[in-house]
Amino acid sequence: MRHLAHNADRRVLTSAAVTAGAIVTLAAVGLSLDHGPSEAPALAQVAETSTPASTTSDSPTSSETPPPPTEESEESDDPGAAHIPPATIPGGPLGIPGIALDAYHRAADRLRAEQPACELDWTLLAGIGQVESNQGRGRFDAHGNTIGRILGPRLDGSLPGTAVIKDTDGGRFDGDAEYDRAVGPVQFIPSTWATLGRDGNDDGVADPNNIYDGALAAATLLCNQGGSMNDPAARTRAILAYNNSLAYVANVNAWAHGYAVNAYPLPADLPEIHRPEPTIEPPTPPEHCPDGWEGTPTAAPEPAAPGEPAPPVPGCTPKPEPSESEPPPPPPPPPAPHRDAAEQAPPPAPGPAPAPPAPPGLPPIELPCIAPFCVPPPA
Template sequence: MAAQFGRRLAKGAATTAVAALAVAALSASQAPGVTVDGHGRQTASDATPSPDATADAGSATGNSPYYTDLPPLNSPNPSPSPSASGTPVVQGSGEAGIPATVLDAYKKAETAMRAAKPGCNLPWQLLAAIGKVESGQARGGRVSADGTTLSPILGPQLDGNGFALIKDTDGGKYDGNSSYDQAVGPMQFIPSTWAWAGRDGNGDGKKDPNNVYDAALAAAHYLCRDNWDLSNQTDLNSAILSYNNSQDYLNTVLSWLEFYRKGTHSVPDGTGTVPSKRSDSGGSGNTSKPTTSKPPTHKPSTPGTSPSPTPGGGSPSPSTPPSPPATPTDTVDHLADAGTAKLTATAGDEFAKKISTKAVTKAGKAVAKVRVRFTIVGDTDTTFAGGESVATVVTNSSGVAVAPALQAGEKTGDLTVRATVVGRAVAALDYAATVTERVADTLVRTGDTALTCTPGGEFADQVEVKATYKSEVADKVAVTATLIKSKDDATANDKGPYFKDADGKAVRTLTGLTTDADGKLQLPKMYADDTTGTFVLRVTTAGGATLDVQLTVAAADTSPSPSPTPSASASS
């Protein structure tokens, strides 16, 4: 949550003062707050969200409470100094220890992201910093061999009572609560975020927020969305703030990140240091036990009777539980298109237009601060910018949510982008999009050597072509090469030059060819049968570019060379 409470109690007054200065420096130099930009991602601007913004910000944790303990101010790897008993003591070493399985999960997630999104530059120490702040490294590493927590780690129910108000989105599947959402697992994902951000990090075929491998990989992808480069401080701040929208949260995570970067070590599972201070209490916080999954119930009073007094003479309990306050989401009646143009793009290109969806009440009034989830549906490799298939965007003051730009994949054809309201069952709004194949409008040979061959022989040179589209390189364009009967008859020839298939048999039509990154394509070697004459190789591309190449098969010239002129006879 966004409440700003006291920090970790230091062991001495001097330590407290220095810690305060350190956090102040971080706050001034590195820690702006956030708002939501036109892409639906959070950016630096406002340190503390309003209650409504907290409920609808779409953060990974729903802005749930977190541990506020700060790392020791000394390095985790100083030179050991002997204690009074003569035993070397390394200050900060306990805090620097990360449970073995948890540490392994962070490092595996970093490796996976290095392959999937190398431009993100995600350090595993960032996952460790967030894991420390969210769950104390899975409560000191209380996990099984496969990385699943030994008991659930749940945040408080987000019922608007001192926290964000997020009504149930998963039917209690992950948090056991069918009334309100709760943050779940070692990385504290709320169910509505896990529904699209969840990953299978340990390869068991499941996406479990209670498994540290799954949760770490999901957090890595979450932090790397929107093309953020985490080696850039501004992007790093934005990514952390999108996880939990709080200035103090940002400061705390940055402090642990720098601490872990100075050095860490593995400790046995279950022996890690568990933090003690939480943002929702300012005092000792314990997440080792799940919070109550279901809100308390009350038996209604019998009609015509007064409620029984509570033991001890206190005030009687109300006959019915109070209704939760209405949220903007509760007022949404339907989603409407907000002027989205036709969605078409060539394979590999970004769609020029974005999807705009408006949240509307029954009376037709726009609703701001509503989370709209856009999901790419169907068998397609088209994604949103950043490589995700799901994006959650908060409606602006006009009630409009603009989805991130769509990036076309290589699969052509139609696809659907579905808009839904997070936390409310209203009809989905589907948008049709089309990915067309790459095309070329010009095709030329890269060389001008005459292509000749003797009967039964092979052509010395291979044909290489280059494709362009609007004078630009046309890469990955489909190409077909056919040996035709004549320029006026495109029927495949049954004699003359030919290619060979994998079995060495003659073929005169090649399909499934594509140009390379430079728009070039070199055709396989060609051979000739015993038929002599002039032949035509026709090369065509998607988009209609055509090139005819002349081939000649002629017998070798066997005429004798002219005899040398005899030299003049010597005079006798």
């Protein structure tokens, strides 16, 4: 894995210095880490917690509009575009999933090529992924998509500390056609994703539910705030653009330092952020059982490992095969050949010949009955 051991000592010292510098910077401006949004500058909000708004807006406001993302460089010029099968990537420090670790490395590599002055390290992206969604709960498929959609709270102003943001994506990403919700392992609001969303795994789709796409978009947002991420002031300003909370800054820096030195942060380094946790929508079960199976699907199947057969769908059972001892059913009789109606009518049954008709013009004659041919009537 590239960069895992590269400049480890430098990262440890740099991360420690950045964390200490950030604390000094925050203390200098007289702001507490134990509270949510404070007197920080008004920057573009990305995470699900943003400065409450008294009026409805279609998207977060910012005093400094970030420049649009730089066009994707060709794969041959991209140092982070090495295609490593995600299933073969081992886990990283503090139990970080291997596929998330790969996504953060690729995003940091690409931003170092696009904006060298940013000096972005993968540990900062990992800190954001940990604080936002606990690294996507560690559940990704082979392409980096989260297993189940991770959603922040509904931004309808009903929860303290949340803005009012009307729907901007027609429910495409968050499933809500009335209000926006933060989406994915790094929690992007759809309106922000429409501006900063990027394709991090070169599959032609920019999807906030994909860790590669989300990591590259997060790296772009951080570096677009200006300055070097090794400068505590610039780093603090960039993280505040993600979530306008100094407690959030402290949590991200603590986890970034932890990933750099492979040591869990102390509870004192993780002040309460005062924001609701994102929820996970389970994947939708298929409508029908696959061919050769019967029943009603009750849940979505687990993702198949590369090269392995697909696991069974819960609620579906294999159809029983016909027994070899039972004789096959007899074939249906062949249809009768078509005949005309005249040919199909049966011949008339034989009977007594009818009496010849009386000659015309003569009345019928009734003869008396003569014994012994007739029985006389009773007296």
